[in-house]
Amino acid sequence: MELECYPMSRQPPDLVPGRVSRDWMDAFAQRHPYRCLPLNMANTTGWEILVPFTFTAEWNGGPSQTDIVITPERPNPHVSHFVTSHFSRGVLTMHPQYLFRTPPGWGMLAGGSPNHVKDGIQPLTGLIETDWLPFPFTMNWIFTRPGRVKFEKGEPFCFITPVEHRKVEAFEPVIRTLESNPNMKGQYDAWLKARTDFNNRLAAGDAEATKEQWQRFYFKGEIPEDLGAAPATHTNKRRLKAPRVGL
Template sequence: MKIKALPLYHQAVAIEPTPTERTWAVPNEAISANLALSSVGGLGWDLLCPYAVEITWNGGPNPEDIDIRLDRPTDDAPAFVQSYLGQGLLTFYPGYQLQIEGPNSLWLRGPINRPKDGLSPLEQIVDTSLLPATISLAWQLTRPDKTIRFDAGEPFGTLVPYPTHFAEQFEWE
């Protein structure tokens, strides 16, 4: 099966396979040996920040209540992160339309097992099997007046193939 990534502009973010090992887990043998935690290593593909970004939310309900500072070149590259919804929501734009083969969808989520203090990823399942879909990833800021930083090359999202209507096939007993 294939996933097609159609860049919308030449500054679309890098997509790389999710690493099999988490640097925060390596020093702790008990965590590294935990099969349930390590089984998700290498699952999906990470979307990487093209440049560093710092975000501070003042706790207000308006889009302009989030201060976004980009460490980017002075070219015509569109901002890959914006605030336009309000309520402390931050939206990342990878710069792709995606399409997946077969009866599958894409699970768009935060980086797997990489928590970030002060915000939480909002997950989505997008059916891209019939038509390519332009994707975005949303994060909910949770701590007013805390500055959060994503470094250049740090993942801000993960794409995971997911069978369409998968959960509906199950019943609780």
């Protein structure tokens, strides 16, 4: 399958596979958040589009386009081609500068890079029908309060993930008791018992638990007491392909 990426400018922003690292995750003792597999998988399930030059954007709280002032770190004649105050009311608009085409039935979820935290401004999320749309989309951020924010060169400003969005409509949420699924309940009870025992031993300073530091059932795709195992599709690492130049 191909995700076709058509540049809309001579030098579009860099497009790279999602990177697992986050500054706030690095700042924890022993980089503890990286033990959370759902965080790692979310960070890498898609492609990042990167800011091409460093700039600041300042919003004074007003409703007009002119109430956001954009200032590049260095003079740049192409600033308005990439970032503008287009929609007003504290919305900052950036242009990925690609026209994307996905296979039939596939759309594209575009938003902020997962778990990439930015104070004072929030990425908005859109679902685009890229299997037919003949023009590019914009990436928009909204200020959460008046103030100034800085986007660094190489920082992700947009994160794209292809999705078979029409198939979501086939799902019907059904609420059931855990007791109605004895196999799942047995697996959950075994996990809860092992989890509680481990945490108690860790709190008591048990040497073995302290050495182990954390349980790896989910990471390794295991369920305690041999009550089951993750399917062969379980993964604890995702590395997507980098763009290549096609004909």
